[in-house]
Amino acid sequence: MSNRIKDVTLSKEGKKKIDWAEAHMPVLISLRKKFQATKPLDGVRVAGCLHVTKETGVLIRVLRAIGANIAWCGCNPLSTQDDVAASLAADENISVFARRGISKTEYYEDIHSVISTDPNVTIDDGADLTVEMHKKMNGKFTIFGGTEETTTGVIRLRALQASGKLKYPIVAVNDAETKHDFDNVYGTGQSALDGIIRATNILLAGKNVVVAGYGHVGKGIARRAAGMGSNVIVTEVDPIAALKAKLDGFHVARMDKSSQIGDIFITTTGCKEVISRDDIYNMKDGAILANAGHFNVEISLPSLEALSTRSNRINEHTMGYDLKTGNKIYLIGEGRLVNLAAAEGHPSEVMDMSFANQLLSTIRLAESEGSLAPQVYDVERSQDNEIARAKLESMGVQIDTLTNEQKTYLEGFGEGT
Template identity: 40%
Template sequence: MEGRSGAMGEGRGGEAGGGAEREPELESEPAVAVEAVMSVQVVSTAAAAKVPEVELKDLSPSEVEPQLGLSAVAVSAMPPPAGGGDPEAPAPAAERPPAPGPGSGPAAAPSPAAGKVPQASAMKRSDPHHQHQRHRDGGEALVNPDGTVTEAPRTVKKQIQFADQKQEFNKRPTKIGRRSLSRSISQSSTDSYSSAASYTDSSDDETSPRDKQQKNSKGNSDFCVKNIKQAEFGRREIEIAEQEMPALMALRKRAQGEKPLAGAKIVGCTHITAQTAVLMETLGALGAQCRWAACNIYSTLNEVAAALAENGFPVFAWKGESEDDFWWCIDRCVNVEGWQPNMILDDGGDLTHWIYKKYPNMFKKIKGIVEESVTGVHRLYQLSKAGKLCVPAMNVNDSVTKQKFDNLYCCRESILDGLKRTTDMMFGGKQVVVCGYGEVGKGCCAALKAMGSIVYVTEIDPICALQACMDGFRLVKLNEVIRQVDIVITCTGNKNVVTREHLDRMKNSCIVCNMGHSNTEIDVASLRTPELTWERVRSQVDHVIWPDGKRIVLLAEGRLLNLSCSTVPTFVLSITATTQALALIELYNAPEGRYKQDVYLLPKKMDEYVASLHLPTFDAHLTELTDEQAKYLGLNKNGPFKPNYYRY
């Protein structure tokens, strides 16, 4: 999520430097003026070295020191200079000194040149009665009303400003210096730390977190994150997420006194984002002890993981883990001396699979499993069918509040975000095939259609297929359109949906990505052969090049696009996270015998309760049934309002 930031920063610097020279248009000027201009240029250039000395004598130390003595917080909060007050000549972005930021190390002491430049810019004057004439060397002449030509000193200052700062910029050619500069430039952009693309596998410190010895401020070392020093910034992200997660915050406030999860030892394996952090801290406030790992090697926000570790949560995750790291982190959560989990919160089934494989005896003390993904639920039903499911499991994925909100609305917004950040593609007129028309597929298709794309759908289920047709999409087989489409998106939860044969037949520059949980939908393994060349373009973007020069654009190596390459709407995740929290409370507190060793859907009443907690955000007002109406419908006035078989 840093490679783009750095690339953009350096790119802007190049543009700024390249725009310094301007070609004069002097052919239409009188010959006298041209001679005057040439003489002014000579005098101006000769005097250039003397002007700064004169100016510095006029500057008292008190005028310079306050600008150099600002704290890091104050500097980072200040808006960047807009060309020193000259609206016609903004200072190039790449020439500004880097603003210190969290995780970027101590700010370098400003050079004397950095102190001179703002003062020199502030002294520029413009006279509306003078006409400006620019020259090849970047200087200016003032043509007075009486026809005389005089030197424009402020242009000389501008020349010195560029020369000084360009020299200062060239003094910082190191990798760290360039990264610091680019972060100051793109602090407010979508490539800043706050985005999900903020940290990549090319980070400040290439040392594996497994080889580091880190401690938080309390001296605790029971965690493994990229850099614990990023905790402060991660805390800010968590605080922002809390504002968009009203139900979890309400649940935390209402149930905190009761501590319904007191004694619960929850081991979790989910995407570690700011929204997950709010969930974890809510579970902690309700009395639970938590240990956490990531369910995806690319979706972890390093700064958020650091903030959780600083707050005392044993977190084992960082962005860009290897496969070996992934399983090592899960094992560190589970295999702990003196601590054994009694609840599992999983996303994808990897944690459940690991415990079954390595520590099957743990299930003797585990009260239940809560699973939120299609892939993980599928694994649970397989275990149940084979008679190997040892504990009750709650299927959060098929709850109404997950299917109809997270899967649909979240993907409807995040698919565009992920594609735009990684490819900068314009969607209008592009041909896209979406494999699968479940709730995720519906969200993706709706978003792309609204942007003007021509969308095809592949589907195995005739009911979903009919829905796609009636929503205005053409139902096809993948083979029928694979040669012509510009983008291929998988969201089926299946394996080998896009095979090597499909990949071979794709057009040049076709974009291939996955919106399902697992990386099995695209046969990425078949692309790792000697005849194909892999070329990293930017973070989470690879060109796979065929011998004839054809290339496809593979995003996130076939893993989940939105959480690997962008962000997801916090409010929608609040609905899912609240459902997960209530499912954990239900399973943990359920009397013995209520739930057997099987997979269960959440009670309808619980779905309605989660939805009701989010309605106040919209100032929404529910209509209440009268006693007569409730009797007529055969319902309780307080719900549930729909039978379990109802399809929303």
């Protein structure tokens, strides 16, 4: 497929959206001002595989402003905003290999088109680009390293490292506190419910909302669903996460029990078949299924099809399935990321910190020029602190600082009472 969506009307709309996001991403813009003169990415080839949204458009603008040569593709078949992709191609002159609603074959063709640019740094979300890079690497690439945006991707890449097959260094951007404690909790918490509401216009108050998984994403969704009046039920396999959910005030139960009483189901685990054939069979009439995990494997879609006598499209984002039991089940966004398939993704304000981490991590890798060992690296604490302070400053918030006496006390054993 073409690396340009050639539509003037679309590109104009996309530019307006990117401009809007830029006005709400002060940390990223402050970093552009900081590095625009020195251009630490001058001539560095950056390949991105990340949701093509207005916020990503701002990141791409900043990367280019500080010198990077960029090629980009989407990391999910339903998350690309075509008007943003058109604007990046037409207005920013970026090689964009992305379009909403592509097939699996086209999806991987786009990734391979980005790989063909011989990147020095990869920016990934879900690790598909990184994994495909590893399949293609035969010594010809000049790769300094890569970054990973999401929990699912970090899990895959740590597994690659554990197997001894990781071929270049990866910075786990997802694991930065200024990413997962904000993007995952507040971003997904709000945007996942936004997607469900846009797709169904259902009233959340009074509904039984089953949240599968109580990591950062599940925690954020559970809190916001409860804040809108839902009765939240959490399912978990991790005893510590389940205990946290219980002490946070949520009902905790197994999925086989929850499936019988839930009105809305939201998966957040990164694992497959979290909602199984039996779970779907046991659901009551009118149950709604949504997924907030990276891949569309958390809900058993083959089982949903097999249990159905027919399906019909309710609207752009929602499919209805008539089960053999006589009940009807609704699926949002084909079981893909509901906050991007049925809404616009995370708010710009929270992606500001996530993408500031992406930018600084890309600079770190470029400056290493390939000297780092092939392993998964954490974001340095100093980077987390820099981003948090910049965000607070943009919000007009001031905090205390330690006195020299307090620093000395904390650095030693300290006196007792």
